[in-house]
Each structure stands twice: as C-alpha cells, then as structure tokens.
Amino acid sequence: MSFPPNNSSPLNPVSEGRRDPLIQARGLTKVYKSKSGPVYALNGLDIAVPQGTVKALLGPNGAGKTTAVKVLTTLIKPDAGTAVIDRFDVLQRPKDVRRIIGVSGQYSAVDENLTGIENLRMVGRLYHLPAPAARRRAAELIEQFDLADAGNRPVKGYSGGMRRRLDLAGALVNEPRVLFLDEPTTGLDPRSRLALWDVIKSLVAAGTTLLLTTQYLEEADQLADSVAVIDGGKVIAEGTSDQLKAMIGGHRVAVALVEGFDAGVARDVLARYGSGEVQTASDGRSLEVAVTEGPSALQHVLADLAAAGIELHDAGIRRPTLDDVFLKLTGHMAEAGQEKADAGSAQ
C-alpha cells in the first residue's frame, strides 16, 4: 500500500462509505479557569467514528484526550459543541448513551474490596440485568479475560494487568455497541500490553466500534483504522497511519552492509538516488536516506551496490514512524509533558 505524499495538514478524514458515524463530535470545547487565564482542554475538537471502525486519538499528556473521552461518555459537559453517540445526544439523552456504551478509563475503576466476579455482577445489576443474567455474564467475562483463577479473590491482590483486564471486562458487561478506551495500556509491562492488544483486536473483529486514546504511537498503529493526532485540544492531523506517515514525505531506503569498510562507497551510491542527507548509524554499517520514489530508488541502489561488489545483510524501504509524524506535526516529542495532568496544555 502506498499513498501519495501529501503536504497539506490536516488530512481529510478517511472515507468510510455511506454509513453514519456512530460517534460524532463537532466543535467540542472545554475551558478550565486557571490563575494564568483560561486553559482550553478542548478547543474545537471534531471526531467522527464510523460504525465498526477503530479511531485512535493520539497525543501527549495534556492534549485533551481524557477530556474528550469524558465528554463523549457523559462524564463532563462541554462548554460548546455537540456530541452524538448513535443518534443520542450526550447532553440531551445521557441515559440512552450510557445504555449503549462501555468505558474503560486510564485508572482502573474497579472496587478493591470486591472480588473480580463481584465487581462484574455489580456492574451487570446496575445495567439492570436480572440477577441470574448478571451472574452468568460475570462468569463468562471472567473466563474470557483469563481471570478465572482470581475471580473469587478481592481485587486488592490483582496485578496491574489483571486490573486492566477486569476494568475492560466491566466495560463489556452490556455488550456495548460503542467502546471507549482511555489509554488502555498506559503503565502496563510489555507482555500485558501485547495481551491486552490481542483482546482489543478480537473485540474489534467482532464488530465493536472503538474510540481509543493513546500516547503510544505503536498502539495507534497496531489497533486503529484511523488516527487523529490531537494537540492543544484539537485535531491537528487525521488519516490512516500510512497516510500520516506518507505525509511527512515519501520513503527511506535503508541498507545494512556486511563489511564496514564498504560504507564510503555505499554512502556515495545512496547520495546519488536520495533526496536528503545520508544517515549512518553508530555501528557504521547501517545507512539510510530519504527518497522521493521508494521502489525505483531501491532498485537503483541495489543495482549500483551489486555492480560495486558490495555485500548486504539487509536492504529495504522504510516508512517514517508515527514518532517522526508527531515531531513533524507538533514540533515537540510525543513523550513531552509527562508530569502534566490531562487537563489541557496551553500550547
């Protein structure tokens, strides 16, 4: 798959056919007062998530991700703008919205003193399931989320990964049509993160419409059909992760040499077909250059290297990572501002 480079930002939303979006937000604005003046946690945020698709809101802490989720899940009221979940306006019909959504937040909203099963049964009862149905649903979810062994133990003794899984299970008690996951894997170890990704992927495969927030670029890349990069409470770019990567300029040709002493010749070859400066990694044998036309540049490079008798470990076209995208779009790294709560940065 290859997309033409597109230098205009933001990109157009991905075309998704004719179905109405299940999540639709227009011009969401939320202002908090602070000593240094008003802080816009949301500043005219627009989001549309078509049925059965996954949208990632990607941004650093303080970009407004959590505030956006809170508005869409009826937890806080926006100062301006509208949000509709499957025809129901979050301000006019919050109770109808709550019936069809599931929410799992950044901080596991489970009761420490209850067991896993008790937590899920309580949620089931509060969705007004009859007691036997709530009990069966709890048992089913505990099994599905690999918590069967711990199901009858108080949550106090659960690991971080287990809590997240239980919290996610809690969000699924009513088989929601629309699921919101706010930084679902923040703070998890890599193994738990991968496990949770698998769970999320299978939910999505079953047709759940998902809005996900994350500050992990890889997570957006892995899970989302479409990514909205947000900063300062608004969307600054939107598209598939491929489109976003294409946006910061074509491809990069990368080669790994067998022998370091070939680097000089290889550098000349890459410079001949590249559109930028050749970068050499610290090992002295991995070289990379930006190119305008990926495949043909690679062919030329390989032919010239072969003619010069240079042996290669590896060669290929690499697309820029989402990290590159973020840096290009916002001028700061995605990981910046860690210490800030998600109440809106002033940038």
Next chain:
Amino acid sequence: MTAAAGALDLAPTEGSAIGRWASDGWTVTKRNLIKIRRSPDMLAFAVLQPIMFVLLFSQVYGGSIQVQGTDYTQYLMAGIFAQTVVFGSTFSGSAMAQDLKEGIIDRFRTLPMSPSAVLVGRTNSDLVLNTISVTIMMATGLLVGWRVNTSFASFLAGVGLLLLFSYAFSWVMALLGMSVRSPEAINNASFIILFPITFISNAFVQSSTLPEPLRIFAEWNPVSALVQAVRQLFGNLGSAPVPDTWPMQHAIATVLIGSAALLLVFVPLAVRKFEAVSSR
C-alpha cells in the same frame, strides 16, 4: 439494543423507575457492606471505639461529675450515642472522596443507573454501621449500669431519632466529600468541626455549667437537642431544669424538623453534585 447477540440475553429487566431506583440503591449498599466486612480495621474501629468511649467516660468522669436526680452513667449515655453517630456519619464524606479518587464514581456515572443510587447506597451502609455502633454501645452501657427508664416504644423512638439525625447528617458529609475530594482532608475537617459541636453541648456535662458564650452555643446546638431528646425518651434526664431555649424545650421536634431540613436541602444538592463530578 445489544450489538452482537451473545450466548446470553442481556436485555434489562422490565420494571418501574422506582423499582430500578431501589434495586440500584440496594446494589450499591451491598457493595459498601461487603467492603465493610472485608476491612477488619474499619469494623474494629466501628465496634471498639464506642466500647472504649462508654467505658472511659463512665469510669473516668463517673465519680466526679454530678447530675441532679440521676447518676452520671445514666446521663452520659445519650451523649456518647449522639457523639458516636455524628462522627460515624462523617464516614460518608471520606468514602465518597475515596471512591472519587479511585475512579469508581466515573464507572458508576457511565452506567444507566439512577444518579442518586450511589449516594443512597453510601448513606444506607453508614446507617447500618451506625446501627451496629449504637447496638454495641447500648450493650456496653447496660454492663456499666445504664438503664432505659421508659417504655419500649419510647426507647425505639430514641434510637430512631439518633439514626435519623445521623442519616440526614451523612448526606451533608457526602456532599462535602465530593466537594473536598480528599479523604484525608475530610477526616481532618470533620474532627475540627465535629469535636467542638459535640463537646460544646450537653452531651457530657450539663450546659448550665459552661461559661456564658459556650453555654449559649450549647443551648442552641442541634447536637444538644438530639442528646436532650434521646435522654428524655430513655428517661435519663434527671431533675435538672431544662434550659430555656426553644430547641431545648422542644428537643424532639427540633431533631425531627432539623433532620427533615437537612435532607430537603442536602439530598438534592448532593445528587446534583454527583451528576457533575468526575475524577481529576
């Protein structure tokens, strides 16, 4: 309305709004009671503190404080009961703050449940805790010689007033808990406020023995009215003259009107606060 048809029928129960409200309230109450049962420290506090108070006050001050027409143990008990239930109701505040901090309020607020149910569940379970405390204090009181000198109906009415007032007061504390948001701050604040209002009263001494400004405060203090009403209903009043203020002259009416007023004002305020509150 469910998307993928699972193995289960996840249709909500049929039922009236009232039925659902009661069911939601009960579900949350049950959750809080399980929590109390699983926190031995909390339960020990609720059980041991009242025993300690009854024994300490009756044994330490019993010999030195004189009350006309009765002995100090008889006089004291209503004061200890009132003080304990008033302190007990502050738990509603710190627990709401704690739930908010832990994010479980966010979970509740995204469920299609009745918005007052969490508060109803909270205040209900504190009512249960207070009932346990009162029962234990009474048993301890009986051991050190306290007696009810009126009818059983009158005794029940006294217990009812104690619980009614504490229930109403726990709504005030719940609102405070959601506003302050810090369980520690709530605990500190409640000590700073509740020690004066329970001690500058007739709970432990006759208000006539207090210096002038404190005496006036004590004789208008709603806690004094509660203590006075309970003493009256238990027949522990002795023969001292009743202070000449309206709340003390009409103690039972004061408690009833006061509790009703607290509920009328603070139930709607607390529910409205709950509907707007969210973690962080």
